[in-house]
Amino acid sequence: MAYEEGDYAKAASYYRKAAEGGHAPAQTDLGDMYYAGDGITRNRQKAxxxxxxxxxxxxxxxxxxxxxxxxxxxxxxxHYHEAAEWYRRAAKTGLPEAAVELAYMYAEGLGAPVDLIQAHKWANVATALGFDEASEARESLATLMSSDEISEAQMRAQDWLGAHID
Known part of the structure; x- marks a missing residue:
């Protein structure tokens, strides 16, 4: 509440206390404050x-x-490989934004060769996780793929979702 009210010093104090106690959401919130420089000196390394x-x-x-x-x-x-690894981990927690980022990386060949099947798979995962805008990317990718490649991507997405999302 202190953060939303613009009392960044108070928010930083609350977040720091909880973060030092091991509370992951507070650690992330404190990281956000360092990242943006909200009420504390901007420091991306501390974030x-x-x-x-x-x-x-x-x-x-x-x-x-x-x-x-x-x-x-x-x-x-x-480091694109490291970025992709963190995006994979985040996707396993159900965050569709992470799956969208993976789709983009595979579509553009960032950190790995271009792989439209993987890109389509991750766009499918993002859509299934509720990121409706990912369906546009999926459809755009599909125009560059054969029907067999699309089927493979859909199967991989279903397999991944079945293995990682309840």
């Missing part, structure tokens, strides 16, 4: 450090943010 603490507890939002940081090279070295 990454707090995100890592939460991500190690399998907290999806922190894993997503680490993926974004590695993708952009902010606060950490730019």
């Amino acid at each position: 990454a450090s707090w995100y890592m603490k939460a991500a190690e507890q399998q907290y999806g939002p922190a894993q997503l943010r680490l993926g974004q940081m590695h993708f952009d090279g902010e606060g950490v070295a730019q």
Whole structure:
């Protein structure tokens, strides 16, 4: 509530206390404050450090943010393979945004060769997880694929969802 009211100093104090106690959402919130510089000195390395603490507890939002940081090279070295790994972990927690990022990376060949089947698979996963806009990407990818490739991508998406999402 303090954050929403613009009392960033109070919010940082609350988040820090909970974060130091191991609370993953608070670690992520404190990381967000360092990332943006809301009420505290902007420090992307400290943001990454707090995100890592939460991500190690399998907290999806922190894993997503680490993926974004590695993708952009902010606060950490730019490394597409590392970004993809964090996006995969975040996707396993049910975050459709992570699946969209993976679809983009495979479609563009970032960190791996272009793989339209994998890109389509991740767009399917994102759509199944509730990211409706991913259906547009899926349809666009489908125009570049054979019907067998589309079927393969759909099967891989169903298999992945069955293995990782309840």
